[in-house]
Amino acid sequence: NISVDAGAQGVLAAEIVAAGAAYGGSDAFAGEKINLEFVSANPTGPIHIGGVRWAAVGDALGRIFTMTGAEVTREYYFNDHGGQIDRYSSSLLASAQGRPAPEDGYGGGYIDDVAKAVIARRPDVLSLPDDEAQEVFRAEGVDMMFTEIKQSLHDFGVDFDVYFHEDDLHTSGAVARAVARLTELGNTYEQDGALWLRTEQFGDDKDRVVIKSDGEGSYLSGDLAYYLDKRERGFDRCFIMLGADHHGYVGRMMAMCAAFGDTPHENLEILIGQMVNLLRDGQPLRMSKRAGTVITIDDLVEAIGVDAARYALSRFSSDSTIDLDLDLWSTQSSDNPVYYVQYAHARVSSILRNGADLGLAPAGDDFDPSLLSHEKEGELLRALAELPRVVTAAAQLREPHRVARYLEETAASYHRFYDNCRVLPMGDEEPNDLHRARLLLVAATRTVLGNGLALLGVSAPERM
RNA sequence: GCCCCCGUAGCUCAGGGGAUAGAGCGCCGCCCUCCGGAGGCGGAAGCGAAGGUUCGAAUCCUUCCGGGGGCACCA
Numbered sequence: 395n396i397s398v399d400a401g402a403q404g405v406l407a408a409e410i411v412a413a414g415a416a417y418g419g420s421d422a423f424a425g426e427k428i429n430l431e432f433v434s435a436n437p438t439g440p441i442h443i444g445g446v447r448w449a450a451v452g453d454a455l456g457r458i459f460t461m462t463g464a465e466v467t468r469e470y471y472f473n474d475h476g477g478q479i480d481r482y483s484s485s486l487l488a489s490a491q492g493r494p495a496p497e498d499g500y501g502g503g504y505i506d507d508v509a510k511a512v513i514a515r516r517p518d519v520l521s522l523p524d525d526e527a528q529e530v531f532r533a534e535g536v537d538m539m540f541t542e543i544k545q546s547l548h549d550f551g552v553d554f555d556v557y558f559h560e561d562d563l564h565t566s567g568a569v570a571r572a573v574a575r576l577t578e579l580g581n582t583y584e585q586d587g588a589l590w591l592r593t594e595q596f597g598d599d600k601d602r603v604v605i606k607s608d609g610e611g612s613y614l615s616g617d618l619a620y621y622l623d624k625r626e627r628g629f630d631r632c633f634i635m636l637g638a639d640h641h642g643y644v645g646r647m648m649a650m651c652a653a654f655g656d657t658p659h660e661n662l663e664i665l666i667g668q669m670v671n672l673l674r675d676g677q678p679l680r681m682s683k684r685a686g687t688v689i690t691i692d693d694l695v696e697a698i699g700v701d702a703a704r705y706a707l708s709r710f711s712s713d714s715t716i717d718l719d720l721d722l723w724s725t726q727s728s729d730n731p732v733y734y735v736q737y738a739h740a741r742v743s744s745i746l747r748n749g750a751d752l753g754l755a756p757a758g759d760d761f762d763p764s765l766l767s768h769e770k771e772g773e774l775l776r777a778l779a780e781l782p783r784v785v786t787a788a789a790q791l792r793e794p795h796r797v798a799r800y801l802e803e804t805a806a807s808y809h810r811f812y813d814n815c816r817v818l819p820m821g822d823e824e825p826n827d828l829h830r831a832r833l834l835l836v837a838a839t840r841t842v843l844g845n846g847l848a849l850l851g852v853s854a855p856e857r858m
Numbered sequence: 859g860c861c862c863c864c865g866u867a868g869c870u871c872a873g874g875g876g877a878u879a880g881a882g883c884g885c886c887g888c889c890c891u892c893c894g895g896a897g898g899c900g901g902a903a904g905c906g907a908a909g910g911u912u913c914g915a916a917u918c919c920u921u922c923c924g925g926g927g928g929c930a931c932c933a
Contacts, residue, residue, distance in 0.1 A: 436933075478933050560933090588931055599861080599929080606931040613933045638927050641862045668863055669927065710871065713863055715926060717870075722883090730896095731882060737896045745893055791874070799872055802881065813889090813898045820892055836893095858896075 403775045404763025404831070410778060410838035411756065418781040418845045423789060424463035429629035430456050433547065434471040437539045438482040438500060440690040441546055447670050447716075448635045449691065450707035450851070453552045454794035455633075457849045462789040467629070470547075470554040471620060474536050475561040476613065483532035486512065490520060490531070508535050546691045550700055551851045563619045569611045572619040573604055581653040591618075593649035597658075602646050618650045621662065625654070633792075635665045638715075665792055667712040673719040698723040701852045705732035708850050709798035731802055735843065736855055738805035742840040743856040745817050749833050752818065756837045757830035765831040770811040774835065777807040778842045785849065794850065801846045808839050 410417045432452030435445040456466045473479075485499035489509040495501045512534040513519055519530045540557075547553065563569050573589065576582050581592045587607035591614070594601050604615045624632045636643065644666070648658035656662065672679045672689055679689060694703050697720050706723055709731065710716045723730055749755070766775065780800060788796040817832045819825050844854040 473933065476933050586931080590931090603931045608931080610931090612931065616933090638863065640928080642928050645861085666862070671926090714871075715864065719870085722870090733896055734882075737894085741894055741897085748893055787874075795872085799881080802872090806881080809897055810899095812893080816893070818893045858894085 399764070401762070401764030401767075403772060403779070404766035406775055406779055407763070407766065407831075407835045407838040408757070408759050408761065410841050411834060412759070414841060415845060415848075417841055418785045418849075419461045420463060420782055420786050422462040422786045423459055426459075426464040426631060427629050428459050428464045428466050429469060429624050429627075429632045430459075430466060430635070431469045431471055431633060432635040433552075434473070435543065436473045436478060437536045437543065438478055439502070439539065440504060440692065441543055442691070443670050443672060443689050443694060444637045444639075446550070446691045446694060446703070447667050447707050447712075448637075449547060449550055449552050450704045451667065451712060451794055452635050454704075454708050454797070454850050455789075455792060457851065458785055458789045458794055458797065461785050461849060464789075467556060468552075468554045469556040469558055469624075472540065472557055472559045473616075474540075474559055475564055475616065479532060479536065483528050483535055486531040486535045487524065487528045490527075508538055511538055550691060550695060551704065558620065560616045560620070563616050563623070564611055568623060569615045569619040572622045573611075573615060575622065576604075576618070576653055579653065579655065591646075591650065591653060593646045593653065596649035596652040598645040598649040602649075614646060614650070617647065618654075621647075621650065622654065625656070625661065630661060631663065632661060633663050633665060635667060638666055638668045641666050663792075665712060668715040670707070671715065671717045673717055674721060676719070678717075701736070702730055702732050704851050705735075705798065706730075708852075709795050711793065711795050731798075732852060733858075735798075735801045735805045735847065736853075736858060738808050739840065739843045739847065739854045740856065740858045741812065742808065742836055742843065745836050746833070746840065747856075749818055749829075749836075752825070754818065754825050754829060754833060756834035757827065761831050761834060762827060763831075765828050766835055768811075768815050770807075770814040771832070771835060774804075774807045774811045774839065777804045778838055780804075781842050781846065797846055797849050801843060801850075804839070804842060804846070808843075811835075 430452055432448040433441065433445045435441045441449070453468070456468050459466045481496065481499050485495045485501070485505050486509045488495055488499065489506050490513055495505065509531070512531055515534060516530055519527050522530065544557070573582065576591060577589075581595075582604065583590055583592065588603045589605035590601045591604045592601055602614050603612050604618070606612055621632060634647070644664045647662065647664055651658045651662040698706070702723050706718055707716075746756075766772070781804075784796055784800040788794055815832060817829065817836055819829055847854040
């Protein structure tokens, strides 16, 4: 048992304020080049709720890795190749011609909107033969959807460093090179006219086709070429964040990683986020992209706002399926934990404002730290001291929700301090060193709450 | 059939093998003489079941039960 003198921890308040935006950082991941691939929703429709979870959590994880010293690159893998794009473009064409969506095509109002927009941009399109018209709808439709997706993500506070096009992998020869590499390593074979990757010997359930018998690359061929590309760009840690409906993909991806001679779960990590269910009036919303009954990222933002959406999606473990009640999260009440944290920040800001109005500044480095000896001051100081450990743990465990939970605890500590310790002089009381010391503690709290909220991409309001 | 995730308070969820398992909401009872009551204080209430490993298990292992999601030469 070690007892620490009250003055010893009081020093921390000055250190936190001095460190400012850097407080909470570390060098735990210094020198690491980390590649984060997330969202990567198909350009055949708006981003729906499943992609939004990783938009919030993946971006937060990127901020956390950066805070721990890593060099982070965010990537969006843009699946603009293959059969789904054909179905998308034929659906657009059908809409433009006033026909119903094809059997396996996409429905929903956004298809009509995109089709109209393509016609507006290319008025001649309907006079072209169907195959040429469909090609126009493909190129323009993909471009427009992609632009819309980027904008939605930007509005959500998420910007990617690299938007990678799957189609480029196939046209640039990257797929062929990656497949050749695996063949050199003796990890492929031909059967039934297709080329197979020996994933089973690297732990997968069975071998997988890389080049289909029609000569086209399979979906996996794009992913393995993409992985090789990332490795050649110098990323020692490649993260891919997927929804639970893709968990079956992990085995073959890890096997592919091993087939290249890499170390699975080290050079390549795949994070699986469980499903997000939306509730309205306590009833689950059933969503289908083809039926057009999707809840998009924009719908979510409109319903509950960016801060609440990002916070709501970030405060739970990715292993948990989450149910978001839109009614609950759209009422701006204390039902929503983000307000609890933001309110603490607003209160902190208010005191600092009021202090400044009184001409009272937080204590400087030379203050007497033993002034902060109240039980609640000690509790708050110990909470503030935790931030670097929490951030490091969040990075090591890939669990941004730890930051959110920590902020809630810290906000609670602050509220308790506030109710027990008067900060500013009362009435015409003369300002003294204790006022200034407590003001320093308040300033340190603002630093911690502000830095923590920034890691989650949630605003830290001065007023609410 | 096989694989993945979950099961902790009435509800939504935290809990990195270690002390008396925590928070928000809800419920009951309190606290405004000055810094923001979107706050604070007190109370009732819980680890799905059974084995095992360990000095010690909500946590690790096995089985069972319950819920969710997967298992293509689709992407």
